Amino acid sequence: MQRIQEMIKVEMTYSSANCANELEIIWLDLQRRSNCHYFLTWDWFGAWLQQVKQPFYLLKATINNQVMALAVIFEKERKVLGLRSTTQWWLNRTGEEALDQSWIEYNDFLIDKKYEYELRHALMLFLSKQDKWSEFIAGMLSNKAEETLDVLSNNKRNIIEDFGYQVNLQDINTSYKSEVLSRNTRQKINQTQRLLSQKGYLSFRVVTLPKEKLQTLNSVRAFHINKWKNTPTPSGFENPTFVSCFKAQLLNKHSEIAELTLNDKPIAYLINYLYKDRVYFYLSAFSNEFEGKVKLGMYLHSLAIEHYRERNLKYYDFLAGKSRYKQSLSNSEYAHNMCGYYKSSLVFSIESTLRIIKGRLDH
The missing domain is CATH 3.40.630 (Aminopeptidase)
Structure with a gap:
């Protein structure tokens, strides 16, 4: 040494x-x-x-x-x-x-x-x-x-003390839902699928081609801005620097978009990055026409997790944030902080x- x-x-x-x-x-x-x-x-x-x-x-x-x-x-x-x-x-x-x-x-x-x-x-x-x-x-x-x-x-001072959550896909033998999720979380996901199916035909796909990813961008942007408007943290899609960065990052080979449609109409998106053996969930965007018992995020994440498990990825990483849904959908956690040294x-x-x-x- x-x-x-x-x-x-x-x-x-x-x-x-x-x-x-x-x-x-x-x-x-x-x-x-x-x-x-x-x-x-x-x-x-x-x-x-x-x-x-x-x-x-x-x-x-x-x-x-x-x-x-x-x-x-x-x-x-x-x-x-x-x-x-x-x-x-x-x-x-x-x-x-x-x-x-x-x-x-x-x-x-x-x-x-x-x-x-x-x-x-x-x-x-x-x-x-x-x-x-x-x-x-x-x-x-x-x-x-x-x-x-x-x-x-x-x-030292901790500016942000947080946790990240992830699904260790290697620990799943047969079924993500039965082996990782609680009974209550499974019920919410199944209920969402049932309520949406009553309205028509559901379809899930993962978009990987650059041209198709660009075509979804307007819908992603509109959903995201609508969700975060009138909040202390407005959507990044109203920030020109964020938009420029996001477009460049979205078009590379490591980015994918999980899309959920109802009667061929998009209702939910997940932006994921794939690198080596890990999927990083970065951003979501949902239609605001569903409320209450319809948990679009939980349902779409469950579909995406099963999709990436079948592709032999090892981790589905929700990244930092103590959101309840991340904890409910994960089987491991890790510390993730911002620190200042003076x-x-x-x-x-x-x-x-x-x-x-x-x-x-x-x-």
């Missing part, structure tokens, strides 16, 4: 989206040598990076001039307690809500799997020595990524104390 660590060279250079073509080449090469999740592939992350059009720091680790680790770091200024300006570094995010609405999950460094432990150690050592940042923000993080970043600072200072100590007091009062 000592020998490898001595060979690792870590550097950070100022860059921009104009260099995306050059970055794509080395990113794709490293991606093939990594164990990354889909959100760190160039198909997803590259599409987002080319749309945000903001300068960034490119963090890079090499061994014998071969790139072994990469990350993109955006810099942002904020006022602490409305008084002191402080510098934040964001891992693979800008820190701007509108630009980050294409939400990254399983955020991490892109790392060659051969020397993953040594490379993580070298990256943390390098970042901890940088004096420009006062806060380092990263999320959403798996346990492994969070444990890596915990060495950055003894001062350097010791009086103003941060005061802010941290005030957060604790506010949290207790809210509770």
Whole structure:
């Protein structure tokens, strides 16, 4: 290990989206040598990076001039307690809500799997020595990524504490419904199928061709906007940056759309990403003409899960979010957090104390 660590060279250079073509080449090469999740592939992350059009720091680790680790770091200024300006570094995010609405999950460094432990150690050592940042923000993080970043600072706050839910399809022998779902959940799904069937003919399909995926986009957009209008979190389809990213991500080979129709009329969609042995559920859009006992989401997810199990995928991942339906449809969970690390200072100590007091009062 000592020998490898001595060979690792870590550097950070100022860059921009104009260099995306050059970055794509080395990113794709490293991606093939990594164990990354889909959100760190160039198909997803590259599409987002080319749309945000903001300068960034490119963090890079090499061994014998071969790139072994990469990350993109955006810099942002904020006022602490409305008084002191402080510098934040964001891992693979800008820190701007509108630009980050294409939400990254399983955020991490892109790392060659051969020397993953040594490379993580070298990256943390390098970042901890940088004096420009006062806060380092990263999320959403798996346990492994969070444990890596915990060495950055003894001062940490959990910005978002969440769980992700998934179905381990390998644990199912014959039937997803009978082996994973509770009696109550099965009843809701069967009731939905019965109520919809009384209205006509139901059809399920998975759309994989780029042209067909584009053709469904208007319906997906309309359903999604209607669901989230007049809420604190409006639909991403009203955000030009999100739409541009989503279109690029939708058209690559890893995206699929599960569609449910009633009498040949679309009533529900799921946007899924497939990478290696995992299905990532990213976005849903439903018609608003069904309410009450009709659980479109539960029913469509159950169909999609059975479909992907038959295709020998290993996991159906609902990603982060403590929604009740995700818990009801899953057989495993994992922690998924956004964390902030900050350097010791009086103003941060005061802010941290005030957060604790506010949290207790809210509770």
